[in-house]
Amino acid sequence: MKCHLCNGETEEFLVKNKKFEQLYYRCKNCSFIFLEEKALLKGSEELERYEMHNNSIDDPVYREYFEKFIEYSFEDLDNVENILDYGSGPEPVLASVLREKGYKVDIYDKYFSPEKIYKDRKYDVVCSTEVIEHIYYPMEVLKELVGSVKKNGHLIIMTNFHKDSWTHFKNWWYIQDPTHTVFYSMKTFKFIEKEFKLKIIKNNGKNIIIFKKED
Numbered sequence: 001m002k003c004h005l006c007n008g009e010t011e012e013f014l015v016k017n018k019k020f021e022q023l024y025y026r027c028k029n030c031s032f033i034f035l036e037e038k039a040l041l042k043g044s045e046e047l048e049r050y051e052m053h054n055n056s057i058d059d060p061v062y063r064e065y066f067e068k069f070i071e072y073s074f075e076d077l078d079n080v081e082n083i084l085d086y087g088s089g090p091e092p093v094l095a096s097v098l099r100e101k102g103y104k105v106d107i108y109d110k111y112f113s114p115e116k117i118y119k120d121r122k123y124d125v126v127c128s129t130e131v132i133e134h135i136y137y138p139m140e141v142l143k144e145l146v147g148s149v150k151k152n153g154h155l156i157i158m159t160n161f162h163k164d165s166w167t168h169f170k171n172w173w174y175i176q177d178p179t180h181t182v183f184y185s186m187k188t189f190k191f192i193e194k195e196f197k198l199k200i201i202k203n204n205g206k207n208i209i210i211f212k213k214e215d
Contacts, residue, residue: 003027015170030191033183080124087131122150129158133180146196155211
């Protein structure tokens with residue numbers, strides 16, 4: 001099986017615990033991990049899961065979650081005016097909070113805001129929060145995201161990083177969600193940095209990484 005990201009060779013491993021039994025593949029080159037294809041949910045099943053999410057701007061805990069994300073991600077960024085929130089969800093809370101702070105924000109979501117208005121636009125910042133772990137073949141989406149960033153702009157990704165440890169992975173809460181089908185480590189992001197000629201300028205070592213597009 002070839003890696004869905006870098007096309008490198010992979011090794012397979014079985015995760016078996018009290019909750020489920022799943023086969024995964026790990027890339028020997030970039031450490032990208034992905035679930036076996038036959039375990040993927042159908043589109044209707046995936047949508048049903050997303051519609052169950054109760055993420056509202058009126059929820060103070062969820063709002064604070066994005067306030068902290070914005071504080072960390074934007075504190076060192078200058079001259080940011082327009083932003084793309086890619087994968088905004090059924091209720092675009094991140095976009096709403098950013099707009100309250102004076103930013104111009106476009107949204108896109110495969111199921112809930114499917115018009116690709118970003119196609120003909122460039123942004124100072126492209127954000128994708130808790131999205132890329134759902135995208136089974138991510139290369140084309142990453143090309144679109146990087147292509148939507150202005151020169152000297154930034155791509156900000158939020159997804160939980162795996163630790164490249166089988167012991168950690170098989171007991172990791174993040175793999176329990178059946179819509180989480182692919183997983184990234186810092187080694188994976190280093191590949192993305194090189195592949196797309198980006199520069200990693202900041203990461204929290206856990207779930208947020210910020211790239212700068214210099215070319």
